[in-house]
Amino acid sequence: MPRHDLDVPASDVLPLAVGTFDGLGPLSRADFPHRHSFYELVHVTHGCGAHVIDLDAYPIRPPQFFVITPGQVHHWRDAHDLRGQLVLCTPDLLADNPTDRDALHRTGHRCWRPTDPAQAARIATLLAAMTDEYRRQQPGCRSVLRAYLHILLTELLRATPDSAPPDPVPHHPQARALAVARRFDELLAEPALLGEPAHSYARRIGVSVRHLNELVPRATGTTPARLIRQARVLEAKRLLTRTDLTVARIAARLGFTDPAYFCRFFRREVGQSPGEFRHRLHPGPDGTADPPESTTAPPTNTSTPDDDSPYRRDDRRSARPDRHRTPAPEENP
Numbered sequence: 001m002p003r004h005d006l007d008v009p010a011s012d013v014l015p016l017a018v019g020t021f022d023g024l025g026p027l028s029r030a031d032f033p034h035r036h037s038f039y040e041l042v043h044v045t046h047g048c049g050a051h052v053i054d055l056d057a058y059p060i061r062p063p064q065f066f067v068i069t070p071g072q073v074h075h076w077r078d079a080h081d082l083r084g085q086l087v088l089c090t091p092d093l094l095a096d097n098p099t100d101r102d103a104l105h106r107t108g109h110r111c112w113r114p115t116d117p118a119q120a121a122r123i124a125t126l127l128a129a130m131t132d133e134y135r136r137q138q139p140g141c142r143s144v145l146r147a148y149l150h151i152l153l154t155e156l157l158r159a160t161p162d163s164a165p166p167d168p169v170p171h172h173p174q175a176r177a178l179a180v181a182r183r184f185d186e187l188l189a190e191p192a193l194l195g196e197p198a199h200s201y202a203r204r205i206g207v208s209v210r211h212l213n214e215l216v217p218r219a220t221g222t223t224p225a226r227l228i229r230q231a232r233v234l235e236a237k238r239l240l241t242r243t244d245l246t247v248a249r250i251a252a253r254l255g256f257t258d259p260a261y262f263c264r265f266f267r268r269e270v271g272q273s274p275g276e277f278r279h280r281l282h283p284g285p286d287g288t289a290d291p292p293e294s295t296t297a298p299p300t301n302t303s304t305p306d307d308d309s310p311y312r313r314d315d316r317r318s319a320r321p322d323r324h325r326t327p328a329p330e331e332n333p
Contacts, residue, residue, distance in 0.1 A: 001239070006090055015090040016089040016134070016145060020084070033075045033243075038090045043084045044060055046084065047062065047084075048080050051066055055238075063124070067109075070091070070186065071188075072108065085130075100153060102182050115159050133148065177215040188227060191235055194253075212224055235253075239253065240277055247274045
């Protein structure tokens with residue numbers, strides 16, 4: 001399954017791209033399952049079809065907002081005349097603002113709809129201002145764009161009553177736990193790490209296993225071991241439904257040396273064998289199921305990128321990640 005990286009000029013200064021579907025190129029409407037190493041915020045203002053994120057298919061009913069987090073698998077299915085605006089950014093954009101970074105991560109894994117026409121108008125105006133600011137690239141644009149992103153995240157979280165807006169609370173006792181839990185969740189989104197034990201994640205975060213086991217439950221109510229199991233199950237479901245990989249190869253990708261043990265693990269967690277789950281598949285909004293994506297042939301995409309497209313994709317599906325090129329604006333389950 002291909003992975004797209006964000007490739008923008010001076011990414012160490014401004015790891016961000018803002019534009020319309022047309023402006024960001026054909027891969028903004030990709031009709032094949034893929035994942036990103038960055039966040040993609042999508043404001044859909046026109047079109048029809050469905051947006052498939054992991055195992056859920058959302059009918060396109062504008063205006064609506066999607067946030068795809070790093071590691072999630074998504075594609076557009078039977079989409080026609082998609083219009084709207086997108087914001088692409090890496091976690092590095094908010095590296096020194098953990099409150100907004102946490103808020104950005106929390107906005108993922110769902111479809112957002114404005115609470116009323118007034119909020120829909122505010123979001124549209126805000127994104128238009130972001131697009132203009134990004135195109136002009138005037139001095140101070142990084143600070144302005146981060147401020148716009150903060151306002152956007154606040155609007156999204158206000159649309160859900162039980163989601164608190166990103167208001168920083170100095171020296172909040174939960175701050176450390178929330179930061180560790182968020183970083184742990186980001187690492188769980190890396191498929192290559194899913195076969196590693198908890199102490200490996202702790203080392204990457206820079207805490208001891210004891211602190212990991214104390215802080216993550218404090219922030220999430222769930223143990224790291226349980227979250228690792230959930231992440232492995234989700235990735236197994238993605239590969240079972242979106243690829244034609246054999247069960248043995250999926251087991252190996254998830255760090256299981258014994259396919260039979262993987263099958264027992266999957267049945268214990270899901271209540272079905274991998275084969276049963278694959279054959280059932282996840283139905284779309286029309287009651288039909290998406291067929292698995294072939295791992296031997298390139299995806300069919302009616303859009304043909306040209307030399308000026310800001311996105312680049314390697315249709316050979318090599319192990320090297322695909323890159324989104326955006327030019328300067330004019331057994332431890």
